[in-house]
Amino acid sequence: MGRAPCCDKANVKRGPWSPEEDAKLKAYIEQHGTGGNWITLPQKVGLKRCGKSCRLRWLNYLRPNIKHGEFTEEEDNIICSLYMSIGSRWSIIAAQLPGRTDNDIKNYWNTRLKKKLLLCNKQRKDHRPRTGYNHNKLEMMKEHENLFASHQAINAYSWPPQPILFSTLIAPQNHDLGESSVNSHNFQYSSDQVYFSQDQLCQINSTNQLASMNSLNGNTCNSSVISSGYYPSNGVINNGPQEYTNYISAGLDTDVLNSTSTHSQQVDKSVFEMVNSSTISTTSQDQSTSWEELSPLVNYPPSVFESQQQISPYYVFEEPRYMGLLKQ
């Protein structure tokens, strides 16, 4: 026995919406609201549409203050940066771009931005001297495609490795942060800041806990989404609280964090060992190739890719304040 359909598909209109349908739906919702029930809404409005379809039409097209059309450079940067950090969490990304819908951003990424990134980076590579890390271009493109196709399914540490891989391992020690007694290896936190490992983040993403965390303490999406920041290559931060806000941060309930699986602890431990071993530079270099290929719009500290000796665990975004996360 399968799941019951959300509506009677035989008696439901599908395909593009007519202006009349748009007008009906818009007028009704503006006057009465959605009533919290999309399934019954079409009947109330007098539309032969599925409730899901109405919801989608409203959210993506009819609701007020929707922006369509050209994305700005700033928006491009935000999308790129967030995509590299959290992957295809379009709703979260959309939350950082007022007026943009997740569908719009998804389409924009798939049809244009991804290509723009690849092209942009190809040009950059063509003008750069080759380093010791030799990679056939075709292979790199293949690798690319594979990464894009599979990144959702693969282990959290496979990709994207660079930006947040070591975030928790060298979380600031010289500030007034509380440290979790339960799982200090994985994260540190103050009352409103938590530093994730990539593994945790991916797990959170994969189970939609990130959204739940928002509601747990009433924060908006602004507080849940990754912020990017630059962590000095010497691993020491001296500039005070402002820099904290640049890290991967979220306002959330520590009980939720503590509930993350032991897998993250194991992986974190192995990564921690990697950091302390000599193999890290090689590994990092390998991984960063893909990352580098895909993220030409992100500015890195020079040491990330140019040096095999230093690993800078944080990346810097051109204008982190656009993330809506920095305290002004």
Place this chain on the structure above:
DNA sequence: AAAATCAGCAACCGCAGTGAA
């Protein structure tokens, strides 16, 4: 000029999470 191909995007589908009963 016509056919084929490509690109953009609106809409759909199905799964997972949530919360009320």
Place this chain on the structure above:
DNA sequence: TTTCACTGCGGTTGCTGATTT
């Protein structure tokens, strides 16, 4: 505690106009 209707999300599809052959 379980069930199930409903919502939200991300991936995919398919239509349409633009571009290329």
